[in-house]
Amino acid sequence: MKVVREFSDPSCLERLQKNxxxxxxxxxxxxxxxxxxxxxxYLKSHADAEEVVQDCFLKLWERRHEFDKGIVFKTYLYTSAYRAILKQLRRQRYWVFEDCDGEVLIEEGNPGKIMEYQELEQLYQLAVAQLPSRRRQIFALSRQSGLSHAMIANELNISVKCVENQMTHALKFMKLYFQAHGVSLGLVFLLLS
Incomplete structure (x- = not known):
């Protein structure tokens, strides 16, 4: 069994930034x-899992100079991996559309699914547009740019608590909005993130 020495994220960040x-x-x-x-x-494949993990660590290394002192590497890595998983699952789900010629696509593809996805995307954009401007900005930085609450707070010069509060209100609104339209919020984030 290999023993791994743990060390604090701030000291690790300092060392990483010194290459x-x-x-x-x-x-x-x-x-x-x-x-x-x-x-x-999630992916049920060792090769795919190893590739995702390698990509996560490669991105971490490439972005090491961009992180602020409040970075929690475990959170960053798992968030990065989760996004990669979603991309991979979407790719697996829609690969048939990319690899088929037009005739096969019409026979085997489901045009209703494409339409459903486009309608979901429109519904999502309408919901986001209804958020107050500051809340919409914070929501976009979190969900679309992938920034942590600490990074958003630092970028917008506000407290982390303010970011958390705005995200709580945004997610409550989004949940109610999609429930009113008969759609699960989890499904929306899974398909559109």
């Missing part, structure tokens, strides 16, 4: 096994 590959290796050893299990639980 310390040993810190990166420790971070990888600390989080990669759990992250692989997490991804495999």
């Amino acid at each position: 310390d590959t040993a810190a990166f290796d420790l971070l990888f050893d600390q989080h990669a096994p759990g992250l692989c299990r997490f991804v495999h639980g």
Whole structure:
């Protein structure tokens, strides 16, 4: 059994920003096994899980100079992996549309599904447009740009509590909006994120 030495995120960030590959290796050893299990639980493929995890760590390394001191690497990595899982699942779901010629697409594809997706996208855009401007900005930074609450607070020069409060109100509104239209909010985020 391999023993992995844990170290704090601020000290790790400091070392990463100095291009310390040993810190990166420790971070990888600390989080990669759990992250692989997490991804495999959704994708059911060891090769795909390993690829997603490698991509997450590559992005982390490439963005190491952009992180603020409040970064929680575990949260960043799992959020990044979750987004990659969703992209992968969407790709698997719609691969038939990309690989088929026109005649096969008409025979095997389901035009109703494409229409359903487009209608869902429109409904989502209408819901977001109804949010107050500041709340819409915070929601977009969180859900579309993938920033953490701390990063949003830092960027907008507001408190993290304010960001959390705005996100709570935004999600409540979105949930009620989609329930009124007979759609699950989880389904919307799964298909459109």
